Amino acid sequence: MNARGGPLRAVVGGRKGTPREILDAPHPLLSATTEPVDPTAPEVVAAAADLLATLRRETSTPGLAAPQIGLSWRLIAFDTRLHPRTRSWAGELVLANPRLASASHWDPGREGCASIPGLTADVPRASRITVHAHLPGTGEPVTIEADALEARCIQHQLDHLDGLLILDRVPGALSLHRRLHSCDS
Amino acid sequence: MGLSAVTVLGVDRPGVIAAVTGSLADCGANIQDSTMTLLGGHVAMMLLVSGDLDSAELLKRLCAPDLVVTASAIEAQRHFCEEGGGLGYVLTVHGPDRPGIISAISAVLAEDGGNITGMSTRLTGRLYVLIADVELPKEVDVAALMRRLAAVGACLDSEITFRPVEPDLL
DSSP states (O other): OBTTSSOEEOOSTTOOOOOOOOOOSSOGGGGSOOBOOOTTSHHHHHHHHHHHHHHHHOTTOSEEEGGGGTOOBSEEEEOOTTOTTOOOOOEEEEEEEEEEEEEEEEEOOEEEETTEEEEEEEOOEEEEEEEEEEOTTTOOEEEEEEEHHHHHHHHHHHHHHTTOOGGGTOOSTTOEEEOOSGGGO | OEEEEEEEEEEOOTTHHHHHHHHHHHTTOEEEEEEEEEETTEEEEEEEEEESSOHHHHHHHOOOTTOEEEEEEOOOOOOOOOTTSOEEEEEEEEEEOOTTHHHHHHHHHHHTTOEEEEEEEEEETTEEEEEEEEEEOTTOOHHHHHHHHHHHHHHTTOEEEEEEOOOOOO
């Protein structure tokens, strides 16, 4: 949940974004470290709205990061409400400059990625995290405390901001798998 | 009691593993180490089996229709890493598919006496992924090795990570 107590719904400055194409690996933007943003800048607000619009279109994935739509900025969007393994649910959110403040209770889990359509991988992640960020548009600081699937999803998106894919996190040669069904996402 | 290396290759379908292992059991063969995976829709199995039958007789008696099966006699050679004898690493490579990725990367490791103890590669779309378990001699300059791996990765337009394995011995 977020520090204000209830789930949030992203508004992104009242703008209606345009869904963008999702980049597939290999693509240089997916391996590049992203730049911090001014969350109140109009172009950042527009990008956040586009990221949210893309997430809403891609119903099979609970999260996206800006590099996946071709922007090398520190923006992520997520909404894990409909995922069967969700426990915490902070809401439908776009975050600017998210920063992992704490992580604990590490667990393995199998992940897919919207930018790697054919594969899944076993990735260890913290199952309890705290993230500080700003909301695009208002620039309001927020603190997200997430667990289980939402925590995993946020960490996956944070990795994208550092140019890391699930492929960079696998613990061994037998941890890479063909994607069989959508529940791997 | 002989030791045989058995390989099985064929189109994947439910029941393939049951058929092969059932036939091995009928031959009195005991499966020791084994691995199985799917390669482009084909089932690929490798097994070390022991039993009273030599490999030629085992191959004759194995009932595995529609599968390509080989069996070869091998010497029992088990190597267990002694404590402090090597360093475990995980290598990941991903980038656009092209010929020569595995040979280029494995040559760098071999120069330093690195031993690939497990490897899987996958091609999906244009993306080629290689994950390998690597054991390095203790005296290897890992930082220098990583620089050489990074240089080869750059030539291949591929991203490379090389991380120590961190087993929790409990």
